[in-house]
Amino acid sequence: MIIFAKNKIIMKKILLLLLTVFISYLASAQDQITYQTIENLSYRTSGDSYSQERCKLDLYYPENQKEFATVVWFHGGGLTGGNKFIPEQLKNSGMAVIAVNYRLLPKGTLTNCIDDAAAAVAWAFNEIEQYGGDKRKVFVSGHSAGGYLAAMIGLDKKWLNTYQIDADEIAALIPFSGHAISHFAYRQSLGMKDTQPSIDEFAPLYYVRPDAPPLIIVSGDREMEMLGRYEENAYFWRMMKVAGHKETYLYELDGYNHGDMAVPAFHILKNHVRQLLKSIL
Numbered sequence: 001m002i003i004f005a006k007n008k009i010i011m012k013k014i015l016l017l018l019l020t021v022f023i024s025y026l027a028s029a030q031d032q033i034t035y036q037t038i039e040n041l042s043y044r045t046s047g048d049s050y051s052q053e054r055c056k057l058d059l060y061y062p063e064n065q066k067e068f069a070t071v072v073w074f075h076g077g078g079l080t081g082g083n084k085f086i087p088e089q090l091k092n093s094g095m096a097v098i099a100v101n102y103r104l105l106p107k108g109t110l111t112n113c114i115d116d117a118a119a120a121v122a123w124a125f126n127e128i129e130q131y132g133g134d135k136r137k138v139f140v141s142g143h144s145a146g147g148y149l150a151a152m153i154g155l156d157k158k159w160l161n162t163y164q165i166d167a168d169e170i171a172a173l174i175p176f177s178g179h180a181i182s183h184f185a186y187r188q189s190l191g192m193k194d195t196q197p198s199i200d201e202f203a204p205l206y207y208v209r210p211d212a213p214p215l216i217i218v219s220g221d222r223e224m225e226m227l228g229r230y231e232e233n234a235y236f237w238r239m240m241k242v243a244g245h246k247e248t249y250l251y252e253l254d255g256y257n258h259g260d261m262a263v264p265a266f267h268i269l270k271n272h273v274r275q276l277l278k279s280i281l
Contacts, residue, residue: 033094036063037086043100043123044116054103057120060086061096061131069137069171069273070096070128072121074146079113079185080105082145089266095273096133098124102149110186110202114159117149121170122163136280139171139273143262145185147178151204151236155212172214172247172276176265177229177258180205180217180236184227194227205236210244216272218251220261229258 037060044055062068071090075082084099091097102116103109125135140150153159154173160166182203184194192198199205217237222230230252237250251268253261 032064033062033092034064035060035092041123043120050103050107054101054108055116055119056084056101057123058084058086058099059096059131060091060099061133062094063132065094066132067134067137068094068096068132069139069277070098070124070133071269071273072098072100072124072138072140072150074100074102074117074120074140074142074149076142076144076146077104079110079145079148079183087262087266089263090270093270096128096131098128105185105189110183110189113145114149114152114202115162118153118159118163118165121153122160122165125165125169134280136169137171137277138169139174139269139276141174141176141269142178143176143265144178144258145183147175148183148204149178151175151178151180151215152202152207154215155204155207155209156201168211168213170213171280172216172272173212174216174218174269174272175204176218176262177220177225178233179203179229180232197228197232205232205239208236208239208243208245210246212240212245214247214249214272214276215240215245216249216251216268218253218261218265218268220252220256220258221254222252224255224257225261226258 039058040056043057044051084101086097086099100120103112124138129135142150150173154167154170157167182198182200186202217233219230219233237248240248253264
């Protein structure tokens, strides 16, 4: 009996050791995903000196993976400032990230900003498979002005049509706290006050349609956001629903202001990407 008990203890120890080795192996396999960053790739081959300076992107991707998803990320800054960066929350996630610089006001025009965003997304569709990605899995996102650009090129199809890309091929649009009405910088250029809203050809709301890509709208706390930002996005969400769009979602991040909301919003982005990839695979 004593020998039998000792054997049971030894077997338990062996099993525990094997389990530990197996878990370590899985962790090691996960760690074997390596990432590479290529900076300042040009997504335009022509244009003036300012275009050549600003129309650059950084590509961060898992170099030993295949058919990975890609997030095209547009920085914020009111269309007048800001620079490309790879969000820390999207690193080591199995996805590629394309961080985009675009021309800024007042040196550029609003049309330049939106056209640059479309050109960068077209670059993703045309080039990502050379790095191992899957162009069926291109997601477009951004914060503030970047969220506005993401929504504009995904809803108004003419911008991507210029580059022979169908906007409906985007896997999803995920704007963080972006304007749904016409951007305030554009309204200011027309002499309008920040408190005077407008919906015209430069407003994502102008292009609500039932056949758009999945739309995941994320806003900060309505009491802490910039002027009416939550409410205009709530109206955006409602009108997409009324138009018959089946995959529009709205999130309000309680307790987070316009700037701070981006960090928790990345969790929403990654959760939706995971769910949407199941329908693509």
